[in-house]
Amino acid sequence: MSRPPLLVFSDVDETLIAGKSMFDFLAYYLRATRGTPGARHAADVRQELSRRTSAGAPREAMNRLYYRTWAGEPAARVEELARAWYAERSGAPGFYLAATRRALELHRAAGDTVILVSGSFPAVLAPIAAEVGATRLLCSVPEVHDGVLTGRLVGDPCIGEAKRAAVRAMLQSRPALDPAQCFAYGDHVSDLPMLAEVGNPVIVGGSARLRARLPRARVLHPQAVEDVLALLRPTREQSGEEFHRAGV
Template identity: 60%
Template sequence: MSGVPTRLVFSDVDETLINCKSMFDFLDYYLTGRYGDRGAATARSVRETLLAQAASGVPRERTNRTYFRAWAGESAAEVRRWGQRWFAERSAEPSFYLAATREALRGHRAQGAAVVLVSGSFPALLDPIAADVGAAHVVCTVPQSRGGVLTGEIVGEPVIGEGKSVAVRELFGRYPQLDPAECFGYGDHISDLPMLAAVGHPVVVGGSAALLARLPAARRLAAAA
């Protein structure tokens, strides 16, 4: 995008813009595709660990770190290549995008806004989505790599919860001409609250009672694919 956008429009990705949890879906796709039954078993074990942590009340910021430890030892370039392949296959499915959100973002872009994807997921999955929907920025969790190999750690903090609020503030710092009260945010989960509360026009995708209770004036957008 050339020049200064009319406003910034922040959007969560999983179950807000796309109809799946990208990190889980790609973990199964990659490990099974590369390693067969052994990889499928590993993916299943990781998923069970993460679900158990969530059920016991472990914050999403910590489960996000646990997820990335499963990638230790994998080639960063190979993960990116498989991410492009995953996107090509999944995006060909009619239900991949949540149509209402995608159309809303398209409308914002037509009015000169810059779309910003904000997610706890990672660039191998988000970059092709961003290119497809015309997002100007991607703010996400970044896996650490050394010598082209993923270490299992991340760079900085997960972009979840308060991490999303930090991302929003940093972007506004790059566009001091823009008024946050005129900007939009789209999210589906209570962990999106810090991001949605930072803009003047929050939009709740789906029917999260927790989000709607905290943002009673928010617009609601249907989550049907």
């Protein structure tokens, strides 16, 4: 007997695609609009945010700081260049992590609903979502006023606990679905809150910190396409009540 359709949540950067979309697109955009000085500024922004994160700054705060870089940029131009960025980058080998992409293809073939969950933003994520058949984006949303990005966000950055809240709200909107049967894919310890909301968490790349925090998760090597079918076979026998007792 076939199983009912499920919700499948996937992080994007270094889970579904190999790179960091926010920084890669910032460099692309600033080079396209400001030339070499723009590219240098993008590199400086990335280096400074990386330095602060390494020093212990909250990722949520760094996400907000990143979006300040976009203050004053025309939203239509950002969307136009985001499409151009995707067309160029996605044509290169290795843009997508093969195993995760294949897993999402198989989920869709089974009738599951694929949802991308990311600290990145809609202009960058929309073409990725269209390519993999994701029907919903749960992400950071830049504020736009009179067609111009303000540098602020609408609501919270979609990082850490905000991912948990967004995923939990989606699960609660489908009361007929059992969260213990749903899937989530992530690569970083900041994805833990999201992964802990479902019965089938998958760690892409095998982060030691994430595995230590969520030992029940399965691990998927980014290029191990041959492992995907086994990964998707039902392995959980516990009831929803047992799953919630075992949650993080």
